[in-house]
Amino acid sequence: MNNFENALKHSDPVILDGGLATQLESMGFDIDGALWSAKLLASNPRAIVDAHRAYLDAGADCIISASYQASREGFALIGKTPEEADALIASSVALALNARQEFMTENTATDRAPIVAASVGPYGATQNDGSEYTGVYNIGVDELRAFHQQRLMLLDQTCADVLAVETIPNAVEAEVLAGLLNDVDTPAWISFSCRNGKELSDGTPLAEVTEQFAEHSRVYAVGVNCTAPEFISPLISILKNAAPKKKIVVYPNSGEFYHSHDNSWSGMACDFDNAFDVAAWQKAGVKFIGGCCRTGPNNIAAIRARL
Template identity: 25%
Template sequence: MRALHRSSLPQVEGRDMLTDSGLETTLIFLEGLDLPCFAAYPLLASAEGRARLRAYFRRHLAIAAEHGTGFLLEAPTWRASRDWGAQLGHGPEALARFNALAIALLCDLREEAGTVSPVVISGNIGPRGDGYRPDTAMTADEAQAYHAEQIGWFAATAADMVSAFTLSTVNEGAGVIRAAAEAGLPAAVSYTVETDGRLPDGTPLADAIEQTDMMTAGAAAYFMVNCAHPDHFRTALQTGAPWLKRIGGIRANASRMSHAELDAAEALDAGNPDELGRDYAGLRRLLPGLRVFGGCCGTDHRHVDAIAGCCLAHGTGSPAARRATACP
């Protein structure tokens, strides 16, 4: 399967795309792995680790095949940047190799994806600090300089785009977008919100998206929301305002726990997959540009299947369409 031209993302052009779920929580709580710093990228160093990652992504690709939709493959590199890598004993040269290995693994998965089309490969970026707390205050210039390193590693691979997840400040989002533009890669920025629908630094979601667009001349391909339950941000979306068109993806939690509660939790709260699917159907009605559907902490392939059944049913006789009759 040919790689996509970087200037053309099918989800921006109106194609519905599934993506994966809570990779790290699946590996930790469901598969019993120890992931220091919540980092999945070290698994790329071993054949066993790479096999686990392939199995995880294949489960999700199979759902896309059933529902007849495209798929957005996110690299397992959320923690594969300089500051987090240093905590795990990895310097820049090792991190560059890990990021390249991650994209190579996704390229292999794209080649074997069969009927799933299109398949987009994204270099996944996480926050410099704790995604639940704005504890690494940076200017937009500082954020650009920090994230430019990992984005540069992705630019040297077959990645089609970069996606930054669980960001908690506008400056970091703007820095990522600027760095991606310099590297010639489309970028999606995903903010996380607290139970009040505001970013962890107190910025309302609407202000965060509008300010980021102003600081970057609207250079982001689109925005997303991740790592929060729909109940936490649904009210912020019920405005009909123009900025809602900029939200192109949702990766929500199935759990209604706050970030503080999730941080302290010793057991997985997987919520209810069918309920989450119905929540997504409601979000789709509020967000005219919503095209990317996946999950975050506590979700797995069952949640993605339920979301697809409610939002992406194709054909009245398909299993997906029959399941969709239970969705509002």
């Protein structure tokens, strides 16, 4: 039984980390480009360890690897062969494990080892065009399956505690992943990006997409992430009704809007204390709670303090 499966046995909430890219940017790194945070896997792996440590030191029980945008295609843009790309993608989990080991060595009184989740981002995250926020892809089903199968099987062979299949914006991609996840050995969660309180980013009802995971043997939790916090409460209700046997995971963003043409954000960040009603979310049955884009270690520390 790994750390993720062990956490499922306990009633305590599990605090996830916040935006890895957000923390790396706050540390002074330029992460623009198709690889986003993943480019530091090649250029500055220590920075990724330090970013993970910032979240562990803030009280996170789970850190998510820097593989969200990582792909063979993306690494080819910086001259990496497929074999080199695969090694870099796998290294994202190794770096998270290193951060965990450092944390455990320095915090001997802690009674549970933090969870290491391998991020499996959507196809759109590798395109650098914002399509993970719209669900509009220019790719066929067979190509989409091949893209996910290669990376999913690679991450399944690492020592991650759980596969964090996250920010899935459309129904076709969810269906493809439902099939592929039947063949993994590592436990998984799947979380969707939603444009309002009832629909995925592509407009498909969340209930409809979630139902296919209700009895899935390898998916232990369903949820939403990279979604405005104002929509979280109604989405929790939908998730619970659509997959009543599964744990619930939520990690919203700051409520700002992303612009893919220049990698910028606009709008007002939410009033964190009011918008992230984490006590109410826990009371509603959420097991895993954290933050996504534009949330940082200070936000995770605040969640820890309130739960």
